[in-house]
Amino acid sequence: xxxGPSFSTxxxxxxxxxxxxxxxxxxxxxxxxxxxxxxxxxxxxxxxxALDRGKAYMxxxxxxxxxxxxxxxxxxxxxxxxxxxxxxxxxxxxxxxVSRADLVIEAIxxxxxxxxxxxxxxxxxxxxxxxxxxxxxxxxIGKIAELLDSQRKQRFIGLHFFNPVPQxxxxxxxxxxxxxxxxxxxxxxxxxxxxxxxxVCKDTPGFIVNRLxxxxxxxxxxxxxxxxxxxxxxxxxxxLGAGYPMGPFELCDYVGLDTIKFIVDGWxxxxxxxxxxxxxxxxxxxxxxxxxxxxxxxxxxxxYDY
Ligand code: CAA
Ligand code: NAD
Numbered sequence: 001x002x003x004g005p006s007f008s009t010x011x012x013x014x015x016x017x018x019x020x021x022x023x024x025x026x027x028x029x030x031x032x033x034x035x036x037x038x039x040x041x042x043x044x045x046x047x048x049x050a051l052d053r054g055k056a057y058m059x060x061x062x063x064x065x066x067x068x069x070x071x072x073x074x075x076x077x078x079x080x081x082x083x084x085x086x087x088x089x090x091x092x093x094x095x096x097x098v099s100r101a102d103l104v105i106e107a108i109x110x111x112x113x114x115x116x117x118x119x120x121x122x123x124x125x126x127x128x129x130x131x132x133x134x135x136x137x138x139x140x141i142g143k144i145a146e147l148l149d150s151q152r153k154q155r156f157i158g159l160h161f162f163n164p165v166p167q168x169x170x171x172x173x174x175x176x177x178x179x180x181x182x183x184x185x186x187x188x189x190x191x192x193x194x195x196x197x198x199x200v201c202k203d204t205p206g207f208i209v210n211r212l213x214x215x216x217x218x219x220x221x222x223x224x225x226x227x228x229x230x231x232x233x234x235x236x237x238x239x240l241g242a243g244y245p246m247g248p249f250e251l252c253d254y255v256g257l258d259t260i261k262f263i264v265d266g267w268x269x270x271x272x273x274x275x276x277x278x279x280x281x282x283x284x285x286x287x288x289x290x291x292x293x294x295x296x297x298x299x300x301x302x303x304y305d306y
Contacts (some may be wrong), residue, residue: 019101023054027107030167095125133159153178220248249303253296
């Protein structure tokens with residue numbers, strides 16, 4: 001077997017204007033990385049307040065990068081951040097924001113109907129040649145595109161980034177049955193152009209990473225429920241015994257416990273080939289934490305307090 005990812009050599013000259021819809025933890029990271037690699041980016045969210053939050057995430061993350069790049073030189077740090085931020089425009093008008101886009105990446109709330117409606121709306125305004133993509137963690141890409149015509153479906157794929165986006169090198173490029181090979185090739189080349197490594201996969205629940213990661217997280221929670229060890233000891237064991245950068249509970253808190261619950265519940269209920277699979281059965285511990293609003297790092301409490 002050849003080692004490492006295989007890449008197409010398709011030129012990326014045609015993808016320069018990116019619109020990212022949803023400026024939360026993922027969308028702001030995607031916008032940041034695209035702008036860092038010289039793309040003109042428009043970031044869209046539902047309100048100015050949400051956009052300001054997205055802009056603040058980007059500025060904070062860029063400052064971390066700037067501090068490493070230009071240690072001891074505060075002026076150079078500020079210039080680095082300002083130069084990248086100058087390529088990011090903010091908008092609360094999705095249709096207007098996609099009207100000149102080469103690539104549209106959706107990173108809004110993980111809800112099938114809301115995503116379907118958004119793309120139905122965007123398809124009225126985006127250029128016919130634009131590539132439309134979703135960053136969904138768990139929903140079928142083909143279903144998200146269901147309301148679109150066949151031409152749009154041929155240019156619709158999954159582009160699944162990982163959290164924290166500026167730091168995580170992988171992007172899964174998810175190919176639906178309808179997607180054109182040329183679109184997949186362009187997406188693969190674009191992922192390379194923004195300094196990430198692509199992994200192409202079929203449109204199946206969890207793609208590659210989450211299909212393997214979610215059973216691991218759920219099994220860790222069940223170890224805790226069976227009182228095999230404390231969360232701290234399970235985390236220590238996986239970090240020091242298996243070389244993972246975070247233990248499973250740190251990672252659950254980082255991703256968000258509501259997100260994890262949403263994914264496993266959805267797959268257990270009607271995930272293609274996963275319905276009723278005990279790997280994704282609900283967990284009393286997880287349900288309790290979510291009910292208490294302990295959603296992880298973002299709410300200040302999860303398995304751990306922050
Ligand atoms: N922006 C910019 N830089 C960042 C950053 C951010 N948001 N987060 C971390 N960094 C940088 C730091 O500046 C630091 O850089 P240097 O090493 O050059 O100094 C480096 O990353 C390491 O950061 P830290 O020292 O703060 O902490 P760390 O060594 O523990 O690394 C981590 C942090 C990269 C998040 C690491 O713990 C890790 O890889 N964790 C696993 C994350 C993971 O598995 N993510 C996938 C989640 S699943 C998912 O996303 C899919 C889904 O659909 C749910
Ligand atoms: P988030 O809650 O941090 O951000 C979502 C953003 O979308 C919010 O700012 C919200 O105001 C905005 N939004 C909601 N509906 C919108 C609409 N109709 N139009 C425009 N903006 C809208 O969520 P997130 O963690 O960034 O996740 C976003 C997507 O990325 C989800 O599909 C999620 O499954 C996926 N994802 C999440 C992770 C993760 O670790 N959190 C990793 C990979 C993929």
